Amino acid sequence: xxxxxxxxxxxxxxxxxxxxxxxxxxxxxxxxxxxxxxxxxxxxxxxxxxxxxxxxxxxxxxxxxxxxxxxxxxxxxxxxxxxxxxxxxxxxxxxxxxxxxxxxxxxxxxxxxxxxxxxxxxxxxxxxxxxxxxxxxxxxxxxxxxxxxxxxxxxxxxxxxxxxxxxxxxxxxxxxxxxxxxxxxxxxxxxxxxxxxx
Numbered sequence: 001x002x003x004x005x006x007x008x009x010x011x012x013x014x015x016x017x018x019x020x021x022x023x024x025x026x027x028x029x030x031x032x033x034x035x036x037x038x039x040x041x042x043x044x045x046x047x048x049x050x051x052x053x054x055x056x057x058x059x060x061x062x063x064x065x066x067x068x069x070x071x072x073x074x075x076x077x078x079x080x081x082x083x084x085x086x087x088x089x090x091x092x093x094x095x096x097x098x099x100x101x102x103x104x105x106x107x108x109x110x111x112x113x114x115x116x117x118x119x120x121x122x123x124x125x126x127x128x129x130x131x132x133x134x135x136x137x138x139x140x141x142x143x144x145x146x147x148x149x150x151x152x153x154x155x156x157x158x159x160x161x162x163x164x165x166x167x168x169x170x171x172x173x174x175x176x177x178x179x180x181x182x183x184x185x186x187x188x189x190x191x192x193x194x195x196x197x198x
Contacts, residue, residue: 008093009056009067010185012037013084015102015125017159018074026145027077027158029170030101030125033143033177034070040178043070050090051075052083061186068185069093078124085132098138099184100129101177103158107144109166110173111198114180115140116189139184141177 016022016031024032038045038055045053048071055070069091073083088098096116102125107113116139120126130136148157162170180196 007066008097009069009091010059010097010099011069011071011084011087011091011093012099012181012185013052013071013073013080013101013129015077015080015100016072017077018072022159024161025159026162027103029103029143029145029174031072032170032174033101033141033181034072036174037178037181038070045072047074048087050083050086052087054087059182059185061182064186066185079128080125081128081130081132084129088133095133095135095137096139098129098133099141099181100126100138101141101143101181102126103145104142105145105147105158107142107146109144109146110169111144112173112176112180113142113144113197114184114189114192115142139189141180141184143173143177 012034014030014034016028022028041057043055043057045055048054052071052073057068058065059068069087071083071087073080075082102123117137119136120130176196180192183195184192
């Protein structure tokens with residue numbers, strides 16, 4: 001499989017909060033996606049000097065291979081940019097090869113949208129990444145967590161855990177998000193949007 005020696009890897013970052021308290025919460029769906037990818041590829045996580053847990057894999061398509069670094073920042077959500085910026089600078093990864101997987105209140109549970117660029121839409125993790133990359137031109141995989149019944153979503157909603165019926169819906173969405181990332185990296189954004197945007 002061919003890969004140019006000077007080609008920078010892709011960086012796929014799942015957003016979430018570290019620690020068992022936050023496992024399986026709505027705000028941690030980004031972590032869930034990258035954990036699924038690493039597990040499916042048989043890769044293990046290791047502590048890095050970048051304030052993140054990282055795993056490495058190679059994505060292959062049509063005889064070409066692309067190196068991918070998966071990352072789960074170990075800072076809390078609002079400081080995710082520290083890890084993302086440090087990894088991107090160290091490996092000379094352009095913003096166009098950074099993908100951030102995050103929860104999205106404005107999409108119903110399980111809906112998936114891919115895009116490149118845009119604002120932070122009130123998401124503090126995205127705001128931190130924009131600040132540290134000094135651009136908003138990175139890709140986003142937005143995974144819907146929905147809004148609470150009849151109400152305004154606050155910290156208690158995004159930090160709440162999924163109920164049993166939601167977990168089945170979520171499992172399918174996590175699989176779709178993982179597959180969408182492979183298509184994004186190997187075939188481009190338009191192909192991934194056409195196939196996976198719901």
